[in-house]
Amino acid sequence: MAAPEIPNLKSLLAQRRGGLHARGRGPRAPISHETSEAAKDDAVKGTDQDAAGSRVSCVELGYLDDPYAKVFAAQQTVRRLPLLNRGTYVRTTGLDQLIHQFLTTAPGSPKQIISLGAGTDTRYFRLLSAYPSLNLTYHEIDFPCNTSSKIAAIQRSPAILSLLSHPPTISTDGTSLSTPTYNITALDLRTLASPTPPPLPNLNPSTPTLLLSECCLVYLPPTTASDILTTLTTHHLSPTTPCALVLYEPVRPHDAFGRTMVSNLKSRNIHLHTLATYPDLASQITRLKTAGFDAGQGGVDTGFVWREWVSEAEKERVGALEMLDEFEELGLLLGHYCVCWGWRDRGGEEKDMVFSEAWSGVKAQVGGPAGEGA
Numbered sequence: 001m002a003a004p005e006i007p008n009l010k011s012l013l014a015q016r017r018g019g020l021h022a023r024g025r026g027p028r029a030p031i032s033h034e035t036s037e038a039a040k041d042d043a044v045k046g047t048d049q050d051a052a053g054s055r056v057s058c059v060e061l062g063y064l065d066d067p068y069a070k071v072f073a074a075q076q077t078v079r080r081l082p083l084l085n086r087g088t089y090v091r092t093t094g095l096d097q098l099i100h101q102f103l104t105t106a107p108g109s110p111k112q113i114i115s116l117g118a119g120t121d122t123r124y125f126r127l128l129s130a131y132p133s134l135n136l137t138y139h140e141i142d143f144p145c146n147t148s149s150k151i152a153a154i155q156r157s158p159a160i161l162s163l164l165s166h167p168p169t170i171s172t173d174g175t176s177l178s179t180p181t182y183n184i185t186a187l188d189l190r191t192l193a194s195p196t197p198p199p200l201p202n203l204n205p206s207t208p209t210l211l212l213s214e215c216c217l218v219y220l221p222p223t224t225a226s227d228i229l230t231t232l233t234t235h236h237l238s239p240t241t242p243c244a245l246v247l248y249e250p251v252r253p254h255d256a257f258g259r260t261m262v263s264n265l266k267s268r269n270i271h272l273h274t275l276a277t278y279p280d281l282a283s284q285i286t287r288l289k290t291a292g293f294d295a296g297q298g299g300v301d302t303g304f305v306w307r308e309w310v311s312e313a314e315k316e317r318v319g320a321l322e323m324l325d326e327f328e329e330l331g332l333l334l335g336h337y338c339v340c341w342g343w344r345d346r347g348g349e350e351k352d353m354v355f356s357e358a359w360s361g362v363k364a365q366v367g368g369p370a371g372e373g374a
Ligand SMILES: C[S@@+](CC[C@H](N)C(=O)[O-])C[C@H]1O[C@@H](n2cnc3c(N)ncnc32)[C@H](O)[C@@H]1O
Pocket: 044, 045, 046, 047, 048, 051, 052, 116, 117, 118, 119, 120, 121, 141, 142, 143, 146, 187, 188, 189, 190, 213, 214, 215, 216, 219, 220
C-alpha cells in the first residue's frame, strides 16, 4: 500500500464521526487537468515507484526481509506511516503464503508464474534465495519504461546477477530480458487483448501456471482485463494446463473510505477501472469462475489475512516494530484491499491437481473448493 493510494484517514474518520458535514467528500487534492490517455498511462506507470517505496519503508523498519527492495527503488530511504507499513506487510505476506503453498506442492515438478504489471517487484529474487532448488520459470510483464529501469538495475547488481541460473540475454533497446527461467517482457498488457496477441518468450504452454496481478488489472477496463486472462489461459497456455489467478486489489468503493480512496487516486489521474464491476469479495469470486478458474476460488480482505493467516508470534513481532495506535484507521484500510484466488485443474490426473492440493485448505472469507461458498 502506497501513501497516495489511501484517503486522508483523519478527515475520513472525522466525517464518520459527524465532524465534517460534506458527506463523502474527501480531502482537497490538486486536480489534474491532464486527461489524455498518455497522461493516464504515465500515472499508472508511476504507481510502481509508490510500491517500491513502500517496500523500502517496510524493509528499513524490519517488517519485511527483502535484500533486493532497494536495488529497484528510486528512493533509498523511505518512511511510510505505520499503518501503511502494516498494510504493505500484510499484502506481501498474504500473497507470499499462497505462492509458497503452490511452490511447495509436488516439489520438483515444473511450475510457472506470470506476474502481470510486475514493476519493481522483487518476489522472484526472494523466491530464488528461499528455495534454491525450485523448478520454476518466472515471467514478468510491464511497460517498457518500467522494464528498462528494472533491467538496468539488475545489470548493476552483482547480488542479483549471481542468483540467476543463466546469464541473461537483453534486447538491444534494453527493455526485455530473457533466460530459460526468468523473463522480463516489455509489453502493454492491452496488446494481449488483441486478436493477434504477442508471444511470451520461454513460456511453456503445459506447465502449471500461476497468474499474479498485484494491483495491476484494476487499472484496465473490465473487458480488457478479462480478454487478457482469456488470451493467457487459452492461447498462451493450453486450455487443459492447470492454471490459477491470484489478485490483490482494492474493494468496497461505495463507503466513505472507498469513495475517498477512488477520488484521491482520480485526482492523480489514476482510475481503478475494474473496481465498480468487482466491488467486493463475492463479485471477485464470480469473476474468477467466469474467467474459467472453476475448480475453486477464495477471497479475503487484508484484515482477515492479518487476523487469520499471520501467526500470533509473528503478530507480536510486527506489533513491536513501531508505535501504532490508529486501530480504527488500520481496520478501515485493511478492509479495503483483498486477496482473491481461483484455479482450474482440468486433466483429472494427480499431477493436474496441483492447485487443489495447494489451496483447498486455505482459510477464506468467501469461496472455497468448487461447490462451496459464494
Ligand atoms: C501498483 S504497481 C504494482 C507493481 C507490482 N505488481 C507490485 O505490486 O509491486 C502497478 C503496475 O502495473 C503496471 N501496469 C498497469 N497497466 C499496465 C499495462 N497495460 N501494461 C503493462 N503494465 C501495466 C504498471 O506499470 C505498474 O508497474
